[in-house]
Structures are given as structure tokens and as C-alpha cells.
Amino acid sequence: MTTAEGVGFGPPVTADIESEVRRVLDSRADRVAALGPAIVEAWDRASSLLLGGKLLRPRLLMGAFDALASAAFPESLTEADPRAEESPRPEEGSRLEEGSRLEEGSRLEAGPGSEAGPRGPEAAIDGALAARARALRIAAAIELLHFAFLLHDDVIDGDLMRRGRPNFIGLLLEDWRAADGTAADPSADAALLQAARSTAMLIGDLLLSAAQQIVFSEVRPGDAGERLIEQFDRAVTESVAGELTDVALSAGHIGADLADVVEMSRQKTATYSFELPLRSAAIISGLGADVEAVLGRVGAMLGLSYQLQDDLLSTFGHPDDHGKDAYSDLREGKQTALIAIARGSAVWPLIEPHFGTGELSESEGAKVRSLLSECGADREVRVLIDELSDNARALVATEPAGIGPEMSVLIDDLIETLKGRRS
Known part of the structure; x- marks a missing residue:
């Protein structure tokens, strides 16, 4: 019987999601590297926290995609498929690299039922892999969106902790206090707290923008x-x-x-x-x-x-x-x-x-x-x-x-x- 682990909640898909999220974060890190130490420090700290999450939302997306795959791409999953043995089923192992190679020229409108492109088993397999690669990228976007909301939520609630550990704001405060030695100065500490909360809001905005950019880049009219x-x-x-x-x-x-x-x-x-x-x-x-x-x-x-x-x-x-x-x-x-x-x-x-x-x-x-x-x-x-x-x-x-x-x-x-x- 298929289980949640089998359709997207197990280690293979989790590793795929983590790899895609890391790729997005590293790409944005390269972009901000020349924009000053403040944004570099904040982005690095946010990235370290984001990569340690439970990935519930992206895992749900991938689990659902894999559960729907047999109906969406039936030709690519049959034993009669001449490429079945050399190409594992979508839910087995990492598909990030294979799907990415098929990205060029294959967008959301070219899914099942599309009249464009070649027909037959090989095209069906290519379509399944390309769709799964797109699903991974959208899954990464949703995880970035989630973390953006967490940052904003912690500012709204005035929280310094999340799940029993320092959140982004709390960790920034710890870093800055250790560097400046201002913990004993109430006025300076208040200024640091305000700066940490402001940083959380701004990084949240940047994460939201990055998530939207991923979604827009994956679709055409x-x-x-x-x-x-x-x-x-x-x-x-x-x-x-x-x-x-x-x-x-x-x-x-x-x-x-x-x-x-x-x-x-x-x-x-x-x-x-x-x-x-x-x-x-x-x-x-x-x-x-x-x-x-x-x-x-x-x-x-x-x-x-x-x-x-x-x-x-x-x-x-x-x-x-x-x-x-x-x-x-x-x-x-x-x-x-x-x-x-x-x-x-x-x-x-x-x-x-x-x-x-x-x-x-x-x-x-x-x-x-x-x-x-x-x-x-x-x-x-x-x-x-x-x-x-x-x-x-x-x-x-x-x-x-x-x-x-x-x-x-x-x-x-x-x-x-x-x-x-x-x-």
C-alpha cells in the first residue's frame, strides 16, 4: 500500500526540497554579496534557520504531486515503457537534476493534454520529469513564503523565541550583543532590539519577493x-x-x-x-x-x-x-x-x-x-x-x-x- 512516505514524505523528496531551497538561497546570497555587510549577515542568518525547518508545506506539495502522477502521466509509469528501467519512477530518489535539464522550453502550459511537442513514451517521461522539477521549485517558493510570514509574525507578536529556541530576532540580538558588549546598557540594548526587528521585517520582505519571483519565472501566459x-x-x-x-x-x-x-x-x-x-x-x-x-x-x-x-x-x-x-x-x-x-x-x-x-x-x-x-x-x-x-x-x-x-x-x-x- 502506498503511504505518505512513499508519495513524498520520505527522505528522497525531503533531500530534493532541501537542495532546491539551498540553491535558491545561495543564488540570492551571490546577488546580495556586493550590497554591503548588513544584508549579507542578515541573509546568512536567515538562510541557516530556513534550512532547518520541518518542510511540511513543500513536502505536502510534493506528496500530492507524486500521488497524482499516475493519473497525470500514465504513459510514463507503465511497465511497457521502454525507458522504465533506466528512468526510476518520480517518487524514487532525487529528480532535481534530471528535471532541471528538461526545464528549457518546457513550462506549465505544456502539461498533460497539451498539443505542443513530440508524442509517445519518451515525451511522456520527459513531461513527468519536467513537471516534477517545476513542482520542486514551487515547493521551495512556498517554504520561502512560510519563513517570511514567520519573521513578520515574530515582529508583530514581539517574540524572541520560537519552539523553545531563539528565533531570527533573538539570534541577531545574541550576535550583536556579543560583538558590541551592550547587554549591560539598557538604552543601547533597546536600539539593538529595534534594529533586529526591523531587520526581520526587511528580510521577510526579501523572502516574499524571492518566492514570488520563483512562481512568476515558472509560468507563461x-x-x-x-x-x-x-x-x-x-x-x-x-x-x-x-x-x-x-x-x-x-x-x-x-x-x-x-x-x-x-x-x-x-x-x-x-x-x-x-x-x-x-x-x-x-x-x-x-x-x-x-x-x-x-x-x-x-x-x-x-x-x-x-x-x-x-x-x-x-x-x-x-x-x-x-x-x-x-x-x-x-x-x-x-x-x-x-x-x-x-x-x-x-x-x-x-x-x-x-x-x-x-x-x-x-x-x-x-x-x-x-x-x-x-x-x-x-x-x-x-x-x-x-x-x-x-x-x-x-x-x-x-x-x-x-x-x-x-x-x-x-x-x-x-x-x-x-x-x-x-x-
Whole structure:
């Protein structure tokens, strides 16, 4: 049986993604090398952090692409193919180098069903390899987009740590303090903090620009290319809208009912983290708008489920696993689904005095967490997570033309992996 590892979550594709991300970062490093030490230092530091990520989003894109490959490129995967023995199947081993050699003259519009170019088994194999190389480049772009959002998010939240370790801003501060010896000078340290946050915003902007450049370089005018650009732009726009809503909710500028919080979570996380990778895989495979639409809906469900699970882990998970302060969301006044549910319960008057005050002792935090359980907030969120997962499974199980059984297996494995995560 095909597993998530077999269709893109195992070591071979991870190595391919890392190689492509490194290539992009090195190329940009060469470009900024003559622009001064400040940008060189910042880019090197960001690159070192970016290369150490989990690669969830690009791995999802490649997993989906490989799961769709048998439907998208059937001629290239048959045993009768005269090149089958000398050319491994797309999911076996690294395809970055082979696909890159086929890049010239082969763009997104020349996918399955295209009238351009030669026909036959060899052309089918070339098309499959070229498409997979394009998928890797778009996957790298999404990882750059993700890290850009992380940098901006840390500035917005005023964070110096991520997952229990210094983030980009925190590491810059450590470097600069060690170099300047200013840690004992409060005024100088405040200036360094401002400079580190400004650097994070600017490098985030540069990463966003690099991600967009990759996407635009991979397409030419045509239906498929325009759809990919449209989905990338939509992901950026909705993610920014979700972040703005999160800021407004935390400041009390807008209402914080459950529907608002859930929609904010969908925009902020689901659109770019799950929906964009799945839609991109469908577009690059050339399987048509119907398959893209179905996988987009699946991505929206699973992305929202992922964010709701994050909210649960932040409050009810173990700090050693997720690397966050056990009560940071409560202390900072994060408007999560848990809080939205509790707000309408009888225990809210007991929670409210401790929520978003910036001060919360261990005993007070434990009390608030207990009250959240007492009102059933954690149970309701878990029910919603299960419903979203079940609906995603059911949608893929209908197997619209082109999706095929491998995608159902991938989604099943992904849901089980997400359910079992602790960070």
C-alpha cells in the first residue's frame, strides 16, 4: 500500500526540497554579496534557520504531486515503457537534476493534454520529469513564503523565541550583543532590539519577493500558469487578512465570536499552508480545475484542523514538546477557538480576569486551563477537528476524475500524522 512516505514524505523528496531551497538561497546570497555587510549577515542568518525547518508545506506539495502522477502521466509509469528501467519512477530518489535539464522550453502550459511537442513514451517521461522539477521549485517558493510570514509574525507578536529556541530576532540580538558588549546598557540594548526587528521585517520582505519571483519565472501566459499565479497571490492576501484580523481581535477592535475566530484561523494558516500546496500540485500536474477545486477544499479543511490543533497544543500540550510557554496564549490574550467557546459559557467570569493581562502564575494558568476543560471548550474543539478531518476524507473518497486512490491514501496518512503530533 502506498503511504505518505512513499508519495513524498520520505527522505528522497525531503533531500530534493532541501537542495532546491539551498540553491535558491545561495543564488540570492551571490546577488546580495556586493550590497554591503548588513544584508549579507542578515541573509546568512536567515538562510541557516530556513534550512532547518520541518518542510511540511513543500513536502505536502510534493506528496500530492507524486500521488497524482499516475493519473497525470500514465504513459510514463507503465511497465511497457521502454525507458522504465533506466528512468526510476518520480517518487524514487532525487529528480532535481534530471528535471532541471528538461526545464528549457518546457513550462506549465505544456502539461498533460497539451498539443505542443513530440508524442509517445519518451515525451511522456520527459513531461513527468519536467513537471516534477517545476513542482520542486514551487515547493521551495512556498517554504520561502512560510519563513517570511514567520519573521513578520515574530515582529508583530514581539517574540524572541520560537519552539523553545531563539528565533531570527533573538539570534541577531545574541550576535550583536556579543560583538558590541551592550547587554549591560539598557538604552543601547533597546536600539539593538529595534534594529533586529526591523531587520526581520526587511528580510521577510526579501523572502516574499524571492518566492514570488520563483512562481512568476515558472509560468507563461496561459490558463494553468495564470491559475498558479492567482492562487499564490490569493494565499498571500488571505494570510495577511487573517493576521490583520488576529491583531484586531487581540486588541478588542472587533468581535471575537467563534465564527470570526475560525475564519481568521482559516485565512491565516489554512490558505497558504495546506490549500496552496494541494492546489499547486493539481495545477502543475495538469489535471484540470475540477481536481484543483476539490483539493483546495480538502486543504482548507485540513489547514483549519491543523490550526485548531495548534491552539489545543499551546494550552493543553506539554511545553517540552511544543517549545512554548504553557500559558503564553492565555497571558497574551490570543483569541482562539477555545477562548471563543469559553466566552459564551458560565465559567467566563472566572477566566476573564486572568486572560490577556500579561501576568499569569503557574497556579493561575492551571486554574484557567481547568476551567476551559470544565466548560467543554477543549472537547468542542476536538469535535470540530474530527469533523473537518472526516469531511476531508469523504471528499477525497469520492475520487473525482484524475484524483485517484493514491491521493486518498495520502490524505488518510496525513490526517493520522497530524492527529498524533505533539508540536
